[in-house]
Amino acid sequence: MREKKTYFVVIVALFALLSAWQSSGQIVCADVEIVSDPGDRADFVFDSFSKYLSGITFHGIANVNVKVDDQLPANPNCKWMLLMTVENNPSGGTAADEWETLATYGTGTTSPPKIDILDVRITNACSTSPVDGVYQNFNLAGDIIEIIENTGIRINAGSCTTNVNGPGSYLTNYDEFHFQIDFRITPGFTYNPGIYQLQVKFELAEVP
Amino acid sequence: MKRRILMLVVIGMVFGLQGVFAQLQDEKSVTVTMDLQPILQLDMETADQIEFVFDDIKDYYAGITKYGATILKVSSTVSWDLYAVGRSNGTTGAEFWDQVIDYGSGSGTNSINELPLSAVELHQSQPNNGAAGAGITATYIDYSTPFPASNVHNxxxxxxxxxxxxxxxxxxxxYIAGHSGTTALGDDAMTGGSYLTAGxxxxxxxxxxxxxxxxxLPAIFPNAFDADAxxxxxxxxxxxxxxxxxxxxYTMYVQYVLVEDQ
Known part of the structure; x- marks a missing residue:
């Protein structure tokens, strides 16, 4: 009877140890951090006809600097992904495909602008993003654009190729861990005049 | 003893489950604000003054036409309407031309110095494509009808x-373009745009x-009509x-007004 109890305790202890090991196994990097503050505000003011026609582009309105520290000893599973998403304050009643309305001018009867008029371009020197250099659009609030994809394969810093996602830093591998963000808007003539707002979020996460 | 064992099991599982969902992450955001200011721009090419001098009897009979005297060019970022309205300083009445000089004694028994502003006739080159709404009751929605013969008054x-x-x-x-009401584009409004890019x-x-x-002849201005024609x-x-x-x-002026559809 006592032996059975002893076995049972050992099994429980092993289970707890296994769980604890699994727990530490999910944290594969020591730290992930977007160092720079990518945003103050990007204010697009359309106050002339030529701006409506040609649009406004802000180059480098946001700079995302990534820093991912490996564990000690190094963990070969430490890799990361970088996402971009958009929010429009849906709890305030904003439709999923529209900008949040802060104020309207006049008594126009058309609709607020659609989210898809915001063009976003990501670039870095090594073109590590699969969407590097090509303007992207969101259609609905919550849509995600993957800047660095979760491919399940680790590509080490220094490779200077697509989807570099190993540990590293913009300080040591600037061409791979620094992303310049450009915003462009060409509103056209179909939307109500007013002041509108969107929030673009950059999310960095480790992936086991 | 069994209770202690069970407690250990539960604690172990709780720690284990916590571990499954742990993930290092960070996020930053940028706020994008867009200020769409309404722009209504009416560019007009015209002479400072358009003069009609009636010094020949055939001019009285046939009238005088000034072709292409004014060119209106619209650029608008919002839905819009464009109309013309006849105005004067009102020296002889709100709806009449101002008499600047009176030739002769001007005291003929039946001579009238209250010339109606509606005696001016306009013709626009493009038809009004923003007035198809069912609620519009105008006999003539715009000025696109060619000038009728001098003996036709409508x-x-x-x-x-x-x-x-x-x-x-x-x-x-x-209206020249668009119309009264805010039903829909094409029904009583023109779509925002510009002559620069629209052809x-x-x-x-x-x-x-x-x-x-x-x-x-006699000079009674037979084509002066109220809005109902x-x-x-x-x-x-x-x-x-x-x-x-x-x-x-006599003098008067034509005011061209570009407004957001309303």
Whole structure:
């Protein structure tokens, strides 16, 4: 009877140890951090006809600097992904495909602008993003654009190729861990005049 | 003892499950604000003054036409309406031309110096493609009808006048583009855009305006009509038989108004 109890305790202890090991196994990097503050505000003011026609582009309105520290000893599973998403304050009643309305001018009867008029371009020197250099659009609030994809394969810093996602830093591998963000808007003539707002979020996460 | 074991199991599982969901992450955001300011821009090419000098009997009979005297070019970021309204300083009345000079004694028994502003006739090069709504009751929705022969009087081109004000026309009046109401684009509004990008002089953003003044003989201005095109405002109808325009110099102005659809 006592032996059975002893076995049972050992099994429980092993289970707890296994769980604890699994727990530490999910944290594969020591730290992930977007160092720079990518945003103050990007204010697009359309106050002339030529701006409506040609649009406004802000180059480098946001700079995302990534820093991912490996564990000690190094963990070969430490890799990361970088996402971009958009929010429009849906709890305030904003439709999923529209900008949040802060104020309207006049008594126009058309609709607020659609989210898809915001063009976003990501670039870095090594073109590590699969969407590097090509303007992207969101259609609905919550849509995600993957800047660095979760491919399940680790590509080490220094490779200077697509989807570099190993540990590293913009300080040591600037061409791979620094992303310049450009915003462009060409509103056209179909939307109500007013002041509108969107929030673009950059999310960095480790992936086991 | 069993309870202690069970406790250990539960604690172990809780720690284990916590571990499954752990993930290092960070996020930053940028706020994008867009200020869409309304722009309504009406570019006009015209002479400072358009003069009609009636010094020949055939001019009285046939009238004088000034082709392409005004070119209107629209650029708008919002839905819009464009209309013309006849105005004066009101020295002889709110809806009449101002008499600047009175030739001769000016005291003929039936001579009238109250010339109606609606005697001015307009013709626009492009039809109004923003007035298809069912609620519009105007006999003539715009000024696109060609000037009729000098012996035909129907009010198709008579200028909109509203008691000397620039109040927008109603559903019974003429617009150059768009119309009264806010039902829908095409029904009573024109879509935002510009003559710069929409095809130039053949587009809905570019209007060449012709002017005609037809005094007739006697000079009663038979093409002066109210907005309904049925109420004549010629001098005989307004003042009685044998009335005629007092010779002199008269002035008035045509105001072109570009507004957001409303």
């Amino acid at each position: 009010g198709a081109n008579s200028l909109y006048v509203n008691n000397g004000t620039l109040t927008p026309p109603t559903v019974a009046d003429k 130039g002089y053949t587009s809905d953003y570019y209007y060449v305006i012709d002017y005609r003044l037809l005094p007739g 049925a109420t004549a405002e010629d001098l005989v109808t307004a003042n009685g038989a044998d009335s005629y325009a007092e010779p002199g110099v």
